[in-house]
Structure formats: structure tokens, C-alpha cells
Amino acid sequence: MFWESLLNARAHRLQPSGIQEMMVYASRPGAISFAAGQPSEDLYPIEEITHGFEEAMKDTSVLAYPYTEGDSMLRQWISNWMVEEGLASSVPGSERILLTTGSQEGLNIISQLFLKDGDVVVVENPSYPEAMLTFGKEGVRFVTVSMDEEGPVVSELEAALAKEKVAFFYTIPTFQNPSGHSTSLARKKEILSLLKKYNVVLVEDEPYRQLWFDEKPAKTYFSLAKEEPVLYLGSFSKIIAPGLRCGWMVLPPIIMEKAVQLRLTFELGVSALLQRMIFYVVSRRNFEAHLSHLRHEYRERRDAMAEAISKHLAPLGFSFPTPKGGFFFWGSRDGLNGTDFARFAAKNFGVALIPGEIFFALPQKGQNFVRFSFAKVDREETNKGMERLAKAFREFC
Template structure:
């Protein structure tokens, strides 16, 4: 008899993304696996200065009295989002709760809202670590397919008519893994469905500022105004550095108190020192120039991988739509029957790592096993050429093995 509870023994499954990253590192392969920014893009010098500035107040190393995070950073986030047209004017710093990255926000949402047996609607495919967060609380899943403009409304209505859904989890910009962006029109229609069917929208938006062409879309929380239908999750992991573990959630005013109490019960106090350093960085950095530099760098890397995939992998049957932002190319190889097996083959035989696409589907039995997720964020152009060569060879050799 196990001493562990059901959260660990039955509901939590291994992370395929983590397993592939470990396998890549072990075999010294070129990695197209990691969905994280490139370390040379971290503003290290400025962060060093702001850490030193934060330490001028040694009290910041003590327990911070507010479990929701330092006031200055929360107010900065609220104003930044309002200037960008993402947040209703009635919202302020009191609606912002700091988190240990977006994953912490997902865990807080799960703990606050999900009871065993509750139904969560997710995109198909979607971010598997979000599924882990919901699964550990005993959620069951129903899904809606996406196209380039986001969730398909007709399919969503069909699912909602057959299931009592408590939450809808959506990645709105350059979705992980598909790269789709939910349009304003789709958001409006989904908000209408949320009102009609009585579910909460969890708007996860870590890739918004990694747009390489076109114009930004609005947000669910901005469109909803004061309807209390949306919780927004954001993070500085992709645009500053993931190691600072600085994320945030925006919650309706009527639940800010209870959510703050939940944070207190689960964490007591967040790392106020890192939050202070982040705030010092944000108010001293030229954010517009910084984001433009990120866009230029990642656009160049996307285009380089695209060019070499066209030359080496596409002739082997690979197809994909080039994303307008984010970190991922969502590829399909129609003849591929087992993307898990191929991903291991590619690492072991050609020293190139990809993530099997079937890992991103809530139902592994109906998952598309011909899909692969390729991340270009950490792959400079000179490495992209070799990555394309190796992936093309891996596909050709794997096909020959039958």
C-alpha cells in the first residue's frame, strides 16, 4: 500500500518535454526541444545592477508582509497592461497577484476552482504541463480543436452543449504548441459562450510580446471588462529570464482576498527580493527597444530554421504553417505513425532533439502521432542549418526502417 496520495500515484504523469530535454543533453544532441528563451538574450548587466540596487534595502530579504507580492511591481504590471489595452481601467495593482512563474498561477487556479470530477475545456492540442496542474486536482478534460485563428466555435458549442464545463483554459497568442493566435472575433464569441454556459476563462498569455509580424490582438480580460469571467496569466520568463520565476495573475476584485489567502496558505511569502530586482529592472529598461531586439533575434532564428527545414525536412514529407511569433513550429509528417518512437530515434541516431506532438493532446488515444514540435528560440542560424540536415536525415532513415 502506497503512502502517497492519488495526486501523485494516479493523477500525475511524467513530462514528455522534460524527458526529451534530458535525453538531448545526455546524448549531446542539437536541441529543438526547449520552449524557453535563449540565454544570450537575458539583460544580464542591467539585472546585475538592479539586484545590487534591491539589496540596498536589506529588509527586502525578510518575509514580505503581502503574500500577493510587492506593491510597486503589481502596480507597474497593471499600468503596463492598461497602456497596452489589455486591462479594463477599473483594474489596478490590487487585482495583480505575483506567482512563481505561470505554472504557479495554473496551480493556484486549479486549487481554487477545481474539485475532483470537474470538467475543464482545453484546446486540442495544448500545453501538457497545464494538463498536469488540472489533473492533480482530479479534473476531467474535454477538448476543442484549433485552427490558425484559435478555437473552432462550432466545435466548442457542440462540446459545451454536452458537458457542464467549469473552466476553459486557452493560450491566446502563438499557442504552445500550434502557434495559433485567437482573433478578436473568436474571443468575443467565446465570451458570449462563457456567459451563456457559466464557465470561467483562464487566459494564458506568455508569448504575447514575441510577435515578429502583424499587429497585436486584444485580450479576453480587456473585452470582458467587469464581467468577472476571466483570469489572466502572464510571465516575465520569456521576455526577461525564466530563472527569476516572476509571473503574475490578474483576478476579479471579488476574489482577490480569497486568492491572497490561498497564496498565504500554500507559500507564506514569495521571493520579494527577486520581485524588487525585477521591478527595478522594468522601470529602468527601455522596454520597447528590448522587445524589438527580442523580436529581431527570434525572427531571424525562425526564418533560418524554416529555410533549412524547407531544404531538408519538407522533401521527406514534413508540412507546417510558419508562425508569426512565439517559439514553435508545429510540424506534421503524414506518413509518421509513432512520433514518440521517432523522437527517440532522432536523438540517438542523428543527435537532434524534437518533442513528439502527441504529448500535447489531452487524450493520448486519439492524439495525432504524426506531429512534432520544433523550438527555434535557442537555435542560432549557424546551428539551424545542421539541425535541418540532421532532422532530414533522421526522417529519411526512419522511413526506410519502415
């Protein structure tokens, strides 16, 4: 009681992560995990990471207190790569690039600079739960916009912007987590003109962009924007390894300055050793080949899961569209309680998945949805897991 009485409003607003709960089940011996958005361990570029460590250690200044902005070699590389890779229409300049420990840190920095108790944040319905925990801890109210296959529904977004003073619109435009949808070019242009009309910031979070299976995704909001305020977040977690904790943001100068001051109070700076290791991984000649290899491997896993779903779950009334990139199948079944089913399947059948409910900002939504990640499972495991899930479902009903 003593300690609890000392906590502030933010601390009282904090909630446990629904994904973390499922991760505990997923780590049990013998469990098959369709749970987290973890890349597959066998696809980490181990040799390049080891080479990166050896190269980075030749300059022992990487073991000193880091620059708060991040390693200048990696920032410079990102600035150029963003143009080559089609993420930016012109070189943003390394001075606008803040290295993060991943998109999650970027979202927190944005939250802590922009949000205050009572603010309104617009999010997609469904959206990434950890982003909503991050915004939510600052005391915001969520307004949601539905997704269709082209992206966020424009009429709903306009209704929200017309009605409310909105702090920002948070979107995952490419292979969205969890829906798998990508926002089309036409939709992005419509949304950008709305942002201009209402003078609202867009936060563009793109951890899955490089993992396309059929064709390159539509241009980024960031590259399409002229005067429209867009904050861009990229990540190396899905394409190198999440344990190296490295991503980046592109920020306008005044926000960059404030973000650096904020980061200093958070942690002084992020390990330059890891950032320099990433630099040596991405600047090697075979990085493009590594990305192609990832796309190939994850495409195979996607195909295997699509097959296993149609074999085992579709006959039971589950419906899952096939994603064109990223890590996730997102689907539903009429009358399903996804949260109860996920717990039941994890406890009794050793298969971990994520219930749909936690991806919705507003309670009582998405109960009949579930999310499967195919990233960490091979064809055999996928088939076995789906077989177990079908059994679990029959027993659960």
C-alpha cells in the same frame, strides 16, 4: 510498498512530464535542442538584471519574508503597464494583481481553488502539456476543442459548454503552445458571448504575447470582457529570464483573497528580491527597446528555421506553417510516429524535439505531429539540426 501505500489519489494521478524526458536528451554534450520553450541565454538582459540586483539590495527588506501578494512596486508597475501595453482596457488596480513564479504557478493556484475530482475542464487540442498535468492531478476529465488558424472552433466549444458543466475553459490565445495559432479578434468576441451565455470562466494564459514578429496581436479577452469572467495570466519568463521565476495573475477580489490564503499555505510568499529585480528591469527606460530587440532576434531565428525546414524536411513530406510569433514550429507528416521519431533522433542523432502526442489531452491523438523550438538555436545550429533530423528520418523509416 510502505510509502506507496500512503500516497493519496492525487499522488497516484501524477505523471512524469514528457517534456522533461526530452530535456535530458537535450542537455547531452553536442546535442542540438529544438525541445524546450526556453528563451535564448544570449538574449537575457544580463546588465539590467545585475543593475536590478544592486538597486533591489539597497532596501534589505527584500531579504525578509515577502508579502504573500508579491512586491507592491512591481504589482503597481504591472497594473499600469497592462493598460499601456493594451492588455487591459482600464487599470486593473494593483490590489487585484497576484505575483506568481510564472504562469505555471497561476495555473496551479486556479486548479487548487476551483477543481475537484470529476470536474470537466475544456482545453484546446493541442494544448500546453504542463497545464494539463496540473489540472489532471486534481482528477478532472478533459473535453477538447480543435484549433484552426483563427483559434478555437466555436461550434465545438459551444457543443462542449451545452453538454457539460464546465469548471473553466483554458486557452493560450496568442502564438499558442504548440500550434503557434493566434485567436482572432472576431473569434474572441464569439467566444466571450458563449462564456456569457453559459456563465463559464475563461483562463487566458499569455506567456508569448510580447514576442510578435509582424504585427501586434489582437486585443486580449481580458480587455474585451465586460461581465464575462476572465482570469488573466502573464509572465516575464520569455521576455526577461525564466530563472527569475516571475509572472502575474489578475483576479477578482474574492478569488484574490482565496489565492493569497492558498499561497500562504504553499510557500508563505515568493522572493521579493527577484520581484524587485524584475521591477528595476522593466521600469528602466530601455525595456521597450529590449522587447524590440527580442522580437528582432527571434524573428531571425524563426526565418532561419523556416528556411532549414523547407530545405531539409519539406522534401521528406513534413509540413510546417510559419508561426507569426512565439517560439515554435508545429507540424506533421503523414504516417509519422512522432514519439518514436523524437526518441530515435535524440538518441542516435543528438537532436532533441518534442513529440506532438503529449500536447493532446486525449490519448492516441497527434501522433504524426512534432514541435520544434527555434528560440535557443542560431542559424547555423538550426540548419545543422535539421540536416541531422532529415538523416534521422531516412534511417528511421
